[in-house]
Amino acid sequence: MDSATIVPPYVAKPLELLPFRALMLAPGRVGDPASARALARPYRDVADRLTEWIARGRAVADTAPALYLHEYTSGGLTVRGLVGALRVSRRAAAPTERAVWPHEAIHPEQAGELADRMAQMSLNPAPILLVHHGPERLREVITAIAEGTPDWRYLDRAGQRQRIWAIRDAEQLARVSALLATSRCLIADGHHRYAAYLRLQEQHPGTAWDAGLAMLVDQYDTPLFLGAIHRTLPGADLPALVGAARTTGADVARHDRVRALGALDSTHLVLTDRTDWYTVGPGDLDHQAAVSWLHEQVLTRLADPPKRVDYHHSVDDALAAASDSTPAVLLPSPDFKQVRAIVESGGLLPEKATSFQPKPSLGVLMRPMNDA
Structure with missing residues (x-):
């Protein structure tokens, strides 16, 4: 925040x-x-x-x-x-x-x-x-x-x-x-x-x-x-984003488009510039939403942060906006019980975290x- x-x-x-x-x-x-x-x-x-x-x-x-x-x-x-x-x-x-x-x-x-x-x-x-x-x-x-x-x-x-x-x-x-x-x-x-x-x-x-x-x-x-709101990051670099995710200890793997999109679920994110595709499994999402992990653990580790964060309500919209200079982060849909538990324990989610x-x-x- x-x-x-x-x-x-x-x-x-x-x-x-x-x-x-x-x-x-x-x-x-x-x-x-x-x-x-x-x-x-x-x-x-x-x-x-x-x-x-x-x-x-x-x-x-x-x-x-x-x-x-x-x-x-x-x-x-x-x-x-x-x-x-x-x-x-x-x-x-x-x-x-x-x-x-x-x-x-x-x-x-x-x-x-x-x-x-x-x-x-x-x-x-x-x-x-x-x-x-x-x-x-x-x-x-x-x-x-x-x-x-x-x-x-x-x-x-x-x-x-x-x-x-x-x-x-x-x-x-x-x-x-x-x-x-x-x-x-x-x-x-x-x-x-x-x-x-x-x-x-x-x-x-x-x-x-x-x-x-x-x-x-x-x-x-x-x-x-309750759906996810995906991100594109103008000015960011996909290799740097992947590297930042790896430094958190997350499980990061390179796949083709079909396998990457197929892995997008409650435990995995997808990073892509539409040419290269990576799945990311933070491994600790029981008490933290994936979108919070992205903003707090990954984006803060970038030496050259993105110029801004753009928001998209569908995977197709996010991919349409992605390019080699604007990587996309595809997020899993949050769970209502998880969101409520985070909030009632004193936490907050980043801006544009949920789409009801x-x-x-x-x-x-x-x-x-x-x-x-």
């Missing part, structure tokens, strides 16, 4: 997801790239722009506050979670009090820019994604809700199938609240927006900014896919702050 990053504060238990009155783009607008213009600069005009969209039928505001059960299906994978206003007004003083656990550090400047943008928009435009292992009784409640008729159901422009249930019954809300209270969750996506929520809460305590929009997914129920997928389309559920 470099000096430009910090760890955002931890929200304290009880974990609370509060009802809110959702703003939703019309089904034909959800997932349409052109709809992003509703949330574009100038940000101070977004609230009026969305009001105009409601008048024209391009968006709709729910009739009353609710906690929402949101299920979406993309590429054959179905994800389901509770969407509500995450209370962020309490800070944890000790690890046992923590309800929300970041697994990456953040850049304060980026969080500040997001906070300023949301303040101008007076809107949480999309939920951050949280994951946890929920209690069995909570899964039973969610399953019972999902067996009912959805309040909204449609196929969006991006091909995601959306189903949404509004939870308004006071008894049901109380039951969900009680079952969530002791939960601890990991931030899957939205570290900088989470930090922006905290900054806005500090600036505007006792207001709607005491909470920020979040979706909580149970990894035991409908898990998000799929994410919901933009515009399904938004939270207007002037109506919270």
Whole structure:
């Protein structure tokens, strides 16, 4: 972790997801790239722009506050979670009090820019994604809700199938609240927006900014896919990278492309410039993620460090960017239990270490702050 990053504060238990009155783009607008213009600069005009969209039928505001059960299906994978206003007004003083656990550090400047943008928009435009292992009784409640008729159901422009249930019954809300209270969750996506929520809460305590929009997914129920984010290293030298890996005591072997890619698994990385291919087995990944080992044990040993690190969500993308002057590092997919164990023991992963997928389309559920 470099000096430009910090760890955002931890929200304290009880974990609370509060009802809110959702703003939703019309089904034909959800997932349409052109709809992003509703949330574009100038940000101070977004609230009026969305009001105009409601008048024209391009968006709709729910009739009353609710906690929402949101299920979406993309590429054959179905994800389901509770969407509500995450209370962020309490800070944890000790690890046992923590309800929300970041697994990456953040850049304060980026969080500040997001906070300023949301303040101008007076809107949480999309939920951050949280994951946890929920209690069995909570899964039973969610399953019972999902067996009912959805309040909204449609196929969006991006091909995601959306189903949404509004939870308004006071008894049901109380039951969900009680079952969530002791939960601890990991931030899957939205570290900088989470930090922006905290900054806005500090600036505007006792207001709607005491909470920020979040979706909580149970990894035991409908898990998000957890994939690796691969690296290319412009300006680095593959032989030097291989040599640095060998000095750690790792098992390094040269192979052809097919055998190297076939060896990419939970215990091995691949280094390549698309001409030469090497597999690397660190041998000590029980308590350390492969991506952390790369950054902490290998890149720090290079006499001539790379100019920058570029990130790629697929092997094909990483290989397309690789060359003799830009070696690629292909990483194994991390394990959720391992990530959680590292974080809860006080560790962090490097920036862009995990890719939780799929994410919901933009515009399904938004939270207007002037109506919270």
